[in-house]
Amino acid sequence: MTQLSYEQGPIRPPSEAYSLLLRVTRNCPWNRCEFCHTYKKEKFSLRTAEEVKKDIDTIQEIVPEIKSLSWRVGLGGEVAAPLVNLILQDPQHDSDGFRQVALWLYNGGKNVFLQDGDNLILKTDQLVEILNDLKNTFPSIERITTYSRSKTVSKKTIEELQGLKRAGLSRIHIGLETGYDPLLQYIKKGVTAQEHIEAGKKVKESGISLSEYVILGLGGKGMWREHAMETAKVLNQINPDFIRVRTLKVLKTMLLYQKIEKGEFIPLNDDEMIEEERLLIKHLGGITSTFVSDHILNLLQEVEGKLPEEKEKMLKRIDLYLALPREEKDNFRLGRRAGVYQSVEDLSKPELRNQVEIALKQIKSERPDGIEKVLSDLMETFI
Numbered sequence: 001m002t003q004l005s006y007e008q009g010p011i012r013p014p015s016e017a018y019s020l021l022l023r024v025t026r027n028c029p030w031n032r033c034e035f036c037h038t039y040k041k042e043k044f045s046l047r048t049a050e051e052v053k054k055d056i057d058t059i060q061e062i063v064p065e066i067k068s069l070s071w072r073v074g075l076g077g078e079v080a081a082p083l084v085n086l087i088l089q090d091p092q093h094d095s096d097g098f099r100q101v102a103l104w105l106y107n108g109g110k111n112v113f114l115q116d117g118d119n120l121i122l123k124t125d126q127l128v129e130i131l132n133d134l135k136n137t138f139p140s141i142e143r144i145t146t147y148s149r150s151k152t153v154s155k156k157t158i159e160e161l162q163g164l165k166r167a168g169l170s171r172i173h174i175g176l177e178t179g180y181d182p183l184l185q186y187i188k189k190g191v192t193a194q195e196h197i198e199a200g201k202k203v204k205e206s207g208i209s210l211s212e213y214v215i216l217g218l219g220g221k222g223m224w225r226e227h228a229m230e231t232a233k234v235l236n237q238i239n240p241d242f243i244r245v246r247t248l249k250v251l252k253t254m255l256l257y258q259k260i261e262k263g264e265f266i267p268l269n270d271d272e273m274i275e276e277e278r279l280l281i282k283h284l285g286g287i288t289s290t291f292v293s294d295h296i297l298n299l300l301q302e303v304e305g306k307l308p309e310e311k312e313k314m315l316k317r318i319d320l321y322l323a324l325p326r327e328e329k330d331n332f333r334l335g336r337r338a339g340v341y342q343s344v345e346d347l348s349k350p351e352l353r354n355q356v357e358i359a360l361k362q363i364k365s366e367r368p369d370g371i372e373k374v375l376s377d378l379m380e381t382f383i
């Protein structure tokens, strides 16, 4: 049984599902955003380059163990699906990085995501040292990405960012959340729209790919219009490579929940959130970003495309949902959240539709709190 293990953080972006996760800092140095609970009880700390390099060495030691297991089960050293299944089902591999590395190798061993919340806070030299070590140890690596905050990025010089790019940093994922200043203050993002713009432009100028995340529903009933329109304005100035949306779901563990309790923040319902998404997309212009809806909580994951050419297609997909009668919308919302439907078009597949129809009838007859509570519970399971 292998005892090899290395440190891992709690989250990664959806687009890094098949990436190797390497923790270079612990938790978030800001940790005050009211919609975020990921690191709330955790203290931020830096990891030294030595600590991280030790983890890289451990991962390097795990690779031959996986290959030798492959030989032992007759797969000739190949990290193929049967080997990964075997490793995933074997309880002896549940507490270390063995499974993670096996999945990574199975997916080509090309992508790495650096955890946790804001890695550009590290001294540039230190991050370069880690990136160099990673690339030298695993020449198969093609993409290395990380989370960071606009505030932190804006403190780096262009030369520093270019140095990080040369060392192998391919992409920075930034939580823009909104471009509306009063809302940025309200959720305690600790950054202004102007700082978002400056940081985003800097990343673009350095040649590092940029993903900006927007939270659908963040404005609530009070600020949804401003949220959508001001966010579009900020994105239009940055022109990030990717605009990624994810849907707000407020849990009791989030500070924003207290604002809901006080009646200060009124969340949008699904239809309102889709109207808000429509307004955001409608006001995106003069940019060449790819709009991505890859978060499991998003109702319309099919609303994706390259700007500007696919803007109309995205708006039409939204309109297709908005034009549905109430019953159809509820059927779709339940089916989508339960993982039955992938898109609104799936409503025309009788075998899927019937399944959802039965569940919907059952909910209506058995659950006095109705479909909204069921949908809310389903969403919570994904956070």
Ligand code: SF4
Binding pocket: 028, 029, 030, 031, 032, 033, 036, 037, 038, 039, 117, 149, 175
């Ligand atoms: S900066 Fe990111 S990780 Fe930190 S509290 Fe805000 S959303 Fe969470």
